[in-house]
Amino acid sequence: AQKVTQAQTEISVVEKEDVTLDCVYETRDTTYYLFWYKQPPSGELVFLIRRNSFDEQNEISGRYSWNFQKSTSSFNFTITASQVVDSAVYFCALSYGSGNTGKLIFGQGTTLQVKP
Amino acid sequence: DSGVTQTPKHLITATGQRVTLRCSPRSGDLSVYWYQQSLDQGLQFLIQYYNGEERAKGNILERFSAQQFPDLHSELNLSSLELGDSALYFCASSAGGRTSRPTDTQYFGPGTRLTVL
Numbered sequence: 001a002q003k004v005t006q007a008q009t010e011i012s013v014v015e016k017e018d019v020t021l022d023c024v025y026e027t028r029d030t031t032y033y034l035f036w037y038k039q040p041p042s043g044e045l046v047f048l049i050r051r052n053s054f055d056e057q058n059e060i061s062g063r064y065s066w067n068f069q070k071s072t073s074s075f076n077f078t079i080t081a082s083q084v085v086d087s088a089v090y091f092c093a094l095s096y097g098s099g100n101t102g103k104l105i106f107g108q109g110t111t112l113q114v115k116p
Numbered sequence: 117d118s119g120v121t122q123t124p125k126h127l128i129t130a131t132g133q134r135v136t137l138r139c140s141p142r143s144g145d146l147s148v149y150w151y152q153q154s155l156d157q158g159l160q161f162l163i164q165y166y167n168g169e170e171r172a173k174g175n176i177l178e179r180f181s182a183q184q185f186p187d188l189h190s191e192l193n194l195s196s197l198e199l200g201d202s203a204l205y206f207c208a209s210s211a212g213g214r215t216s217r218p219t220d221t222q223y224f225g226p227g228t229r230l231t232v233l
Contacts, residue, residue, distance in 0.1 A: 035221070044118070045206060045224035091159065102210060102220060103149065103172055106159040 002027045004094050006107035013082055014115050021077040021110045023092030029053075032096040034068065034075045035104065039089040051075065082114045119143065120225035122207050128231045134195040137228045141188055141209030147171070148190040149210070149222055150182055154203040165190055197232045204229050 003026040013019045025034065036048040049059060051068050059066045063080045079086055089111050093104040119142035129135055141148050150162040161174035165184035176182075179197075184190040194201060204227045210220035 037224070043204065043229070044226045045208075047118075047221055047223060050221050102147070102222070103161040103164060103174060104151075104159075104208075104222060105161070108158050 002029075002094060002096050002105050004092050004105055004107035006090075006092055006110050008110045009108070010111045010113070012113045012115065015084060016081050017114075018078060018080050019082050019112065019114075021079075021090050021092075021112065023075045023077065023107060025073050025075065025092070025094045027094060027096045029096040032094060035093040035095070036066065036075075036077050037091045037093060039091065039109070041088070045091070048077075079112075082112075084114050084116055087112060087114045118223040118225065120207060120209050120223055122205075122225035122228050124228060125226065126229050126231075128233065129197060130233055131197055131199060133197050133232075134193065135197065135230065137192040137194070137205055137207075137230075139190045139192070139207030139209075139225055141190070141207075142223055145209035145211050145223075146188065147210045147220070147222075148184055148188070149208040150176075150190070150192050151206040151208065151224075152203045153206060153227070154200075159206075162192070194230070199232050202230055202232045 005024045032053045034051045038046045056068050065078045067076045089109045091109045092107045095102050095104050121140045123138045146167045149164045151159055153159045162176040163182050164172040168184050179195050182192045206224050206227045208222035208224045210222045
């Protein structure tokens with residue numbers, strides 16, 4: 001079965017702390033795609049990153065970085081020097097291979113609160 | 117701004133009623149997806165259309181239906197509404213959908229918050 005687990009329901013940090021959001025996925029397909037989306041208090045879902053199963057390179061974008069490890073089926077997201085504006089719910093999602101049209105399977109989300 | 121528009125932003129209605137949610141995809145995108153976000157179920161895929169044709173169905177109730185029109189906008193119809201249908205309904209769009217490889221990123225609209233009283 002295809003599944004995404006975000007074990008951390010809520011995380012609270014103080015501004016400027018680094019924080020890592022965990023994501024573990026399950027799929028039997030060899031071709032799949034992993035995503036992170038951000039849902040700020042205003043409610044919209046904002047795309048952050050997409051990674052395919054053939055590319056295990058880590059990615060850094062400003063204060064954001066992602067660590068993809070197929071050996072542990074994990075796709076973790078780190079925010080460096082967190083800011084109050086990072087407060088949001090973060091979702092990890094999976095889209096898998098053959099026979100699938102691209103529907104996303106979401107984790108339950110991690111609520112991040114960054115305090116000033 | 118993702119480029120995906122949804123109307124209305126908020127909808128309040130009573131049990132037993134029928135409502136229609138509307139979505140316009142990003143310019144050039146052929147695929148439209150509908151998702152439901154509720155407190156107990158989280159974010160769940162409902163249905164996908166590609167260029168006017170239904171492509172995939174998820175956990176969509178029989179009381180719910182959708183369609184995609186020739187101009188590529190999509191509507192989600194919810195009927196015989198129940199209290200449990202109260203949720204945030206998202207539309208997303210992506211470029212493709214004809215191939216079986218889910219290569220495209222989905223961009224989400226702002227959502228329609230439905231409250232059933």
